[in-house]
Amino acid sequence: MKVNTGDVNAASRTKQMSNLIYKYMRPEHLPQIWCPGCGNGIIMRDVAQAIENLGLSRNQTVIVSGIGCSSRAAGYMDFNTIHTTHGRAIAFATGIKLANPELEVIVIAGDGDISAIGGNHLIHAARRNIGLTVVVMNNSTYGMTGGQYSPTTPTNAYGTTAPYGNLDRSFDIAGLAYGAGASYAARGSAYHVQQTIGLIQDGIRNKGFSIIDVASICPTYYGRKNKKGDAVEMMKWQRDHGVTVEQAAKMDPEQLKDKLVIGLLHHAQYPEFTYKYDMLIKKLAEEREANE
Amino acid sequence: MDQVVLMQGNEACVEGAIAAGMRLFAGYPITPSTEIAELSAYRLPQVGGKFIQMEDEIASIACAIGGSVAGVKSMTATSGPGFSLKQENLGYACLAEIPLVVVDVQRMGPSTGMPTSPSQGDVMMARWGTHGDHPIIVISPSSVTEAYYQTIRAFNLSERYRTPVIFLMDEIIGHLREGMQMKEAEDITIVNRPTVQFPDPKRKPYHMNEKKGQMVPQMAPFGCGQRYNITGLIHDESGFPTNSTEEAEKLMYRLMHKISDNYKDIVRYEQVNMDDADVAIVCYGGTMRAAQTAMEMARAKGVRCGIFRPVTIWPFPERELTAALGGLKKIVVAEHNCGQIVLEVERLTRGACPVAFVGKYNGAVITPQEILQKVEEA
Numbered sequence: 113m114k115v116n117t118g119d120v121n122a123a124s125r126t127k128q129m130s131n132l133i134y135k136y137m138r139p140e141h142l143p144q145i146w147c148p149g150c151g152n153g154i155i156m157r158d159v160a161q162a163i164e165n166l167g168l169s170r171n172q173t174v175i176v177s178g179i180g181c182s183s184r185a186a187g188y189m190d191f192n193t194i195h196t197t198h199g200r201a202i203a204f205a206t207g208i209k210l211a212n213p214e215l216e217v218i219v220i221a222g223d224g225d226i227s228a229i230g231g232n233h234l235i236h237a238a239r240r241n242i243g244l245t246v247v248v249m250n251n252s253t254y255g256m257t258g259g260q261y262s263p264t265t266p267t268n269a270y271g272t273t274a275p276y277g278n279l280d281r282s283f284d285i286a287g288l289a290y291g292a293g294a295s296y297a298a299r300g301s302a303y304h305v306q307q308t309i310g311l312i313q314d315g316i317r318n319k320g321f322s323i324i325d326v327a328s329i330c331p332t333y334y335g336r337k338n339k340k341g342d343a344v345e346m347m348k349w350q351r352d353h354g355v356t357v358e359q360a361a362k363m364d365p366e367q368l369k370d371k372l373v374i375g376l377l378h379h380a381q382y383p384e385f386t387y388k389y390d391m392l393i394k395k396l397a398e399e400r401e402a403n404e
Numbered sequence: 405m406d407q408v409v410l411m412q413g414n415e416a417c418v419e420g421a422i423a424a425g426m427r428l429f430a431g432y433p434i435t436p437s438t439e440i441a442e443l444s445a446y447r448l449p450q451v452g453g454k455f456i457q458m459e460d461e462i463a464s465i466a467c468a469i470g471g472s473v474a475g476v477k478s479m480t481a482t483s484g485p486g487f488s489l490k491q492e493n494l495g496y497a498c499l500a501e502i503p504l505v506v507v508d509v510q511r512m513g514p515s516t517g518m519p520t521s522p523s524q525g526d527v528m529m530a531r532w533g534t535h536g537d538h539p540i541i542v543i544s545p546s547s548v549t550e551a552y553y554q555t556i557r558a559f560n561l562s563e564r565y566r567t568p569v570i571f572l573m574d575e576i577i578g579h580l581r582e583g584m585q586m587k588e589a590e591d592i593t594i595v596n597r598p599t600v601q602f603p604d605p606k607r608k609p610y611h612m613n614e615k616k617g618q619m620v621p622q623m624a625p626f627g628c629g630q631r632y633n634i635t636g637l638i639h640d641e642s643g644f645p646t647n648s649t650e651e652a653e654k655l656m657y658r659l660m661h662k663i664s665d666n667y668k669d670i671v672r673y674e675q676v677n678m679d680d681a682d683v684a685i686v687c688y689g690g691t692m693r694a695a696q697t698a699m700e701m702a703r704a705k706g707v708r709c710g711i712f713r714p715v716t717i718w719p720f721p722e723r724e725l726t727a728a729l730g731g732l733k734k735i736v737v738a739e740h741n742c743g744q745i746v747l748e749v750e751r752l753t754r755g756a757c758p759v760a761f762v763g764k765y766n767g768a769v770i771t772p773q774e775i776l777q778k779v780e781e782a
Contacts, residue, residue, distance in 0.1 A: 171629045187633055192626040195635040197496050203463035207470020208626060210454050211428055215627050236459035393449050
């Protein structure tokens, strides 16, 4: 199997990994409950690495999660963490950011969590361009409840509630957020670790609303139901079907049909919401002083 | 010196909240509570606070909980349909012990009902609306002045006990405009949540000094340096989920008892002419206005009538009502619904005293004559 190891040897990679665990995880709550081969652990690690690369303070960083497999990440990570209700992570995070804009607020969510039950909060937080970074562990299924079809399950794919194949069309979560006004939208994958770390980093750096939709893998439910092979096979699929945004620009829709487009999809500068609100408070205070 | 101002019930609620220290309001427009959002939007940035109009009712309460987690006193306001939507996150705040004030200006239901008509149909939803056993404090004001001071009390109780408090207004008081007595700011008591003084990530966030009888854990605002975990799952004192039945029972016991053991601090009620009363009118919220007149009319006719009015509806002032039963020949419960608090009164009287009921559920207000008629009936 070809692994994207770059020039780092295995021993130093292991060391780097355990440093990350001791610095940013809560080892007493590990190992995590995700199934063997699940992509979520890799994505959680990507978030930790992005935080390390940016040198964020653990005390000033908040991890917010909703409900589902992805939501367990909050408990494993040694930050200010809050495991909220299903779909509502972004709404809770909005209150935290509004109350204390100094905090770096990162939401870790699943595809069902963020785009089905929480879809309304996603589009409106994007529209508001509030300074949150949303990392989606997108495994195309409801894993925690046993493999029902989700808004990102492809048409005709199987789930326990799609025994004859999924009749729905699927969402492009990053595209949805971008369309709703997010100032940063990107897509990564569990396989494309280095690219994904970079995308999360840039998303955190972006002052406004950022979304990084990361293709995870669920070998236990989605993989088994759809005969996608084991975890390694599913990772190979991501490797073999991943194309960059730049490559994709030169391909026609037919060629792109079964491709996973990785990279920065959209980045624009709009004023961030809490900044605008603080300016309003300042302006009113100045007006009051002038009148006194 | 105290001053008298003309104010609306909904406005008094906002001013009370700001006096209590509210600096974040998250809401969604809904009749008849909208003025609370409107005035919050105007007033909060003037005092360095923030208002946000969220995309829906669920997001509003979630946002308010988030604000409180970050250390800012937060509130949301709604009416029946929105109150239904907020129930899940209300339970979250109960379990995770997040201070929060939720205002419900009741309107007639069920469903969309009659949006501009008075009702008190959410009394039982306020007590039992969210799933699972849970502690709750519910306060219902009867005047504009009370809307102001009881909102302050709602914040104080939510802070002291780290629990959501429901401020259960009705359309009568929400939209009522009357003169209001305002105290000087220094005469108002403000309570802040028990807060961690020396943040330490090794500290167990839900640890309690049981020997000292502590029942409310100290809170650490996110960002203060004490990193910890908050969850809506049953958790132990470390703040992490547990499946231990022992821990589950311990947590549930404490959550329920931190309210019930502090009954005296939480429960408020008013008694009018109860000393010599043969007949007691039991009412709350806006219904008090008609009850007051009915009582005066009854007294003028020689009927010894009094009023027992819970200000704190939940926990219900059961000790005081039970104590008042001895001299009573009859209780008349008046409320704008098909019979909710009357069930509680019947439960407490246990047949010791006849209980009559005046209920209205057609969008109109109960008149003094309707109450008087029940008072006079043998």
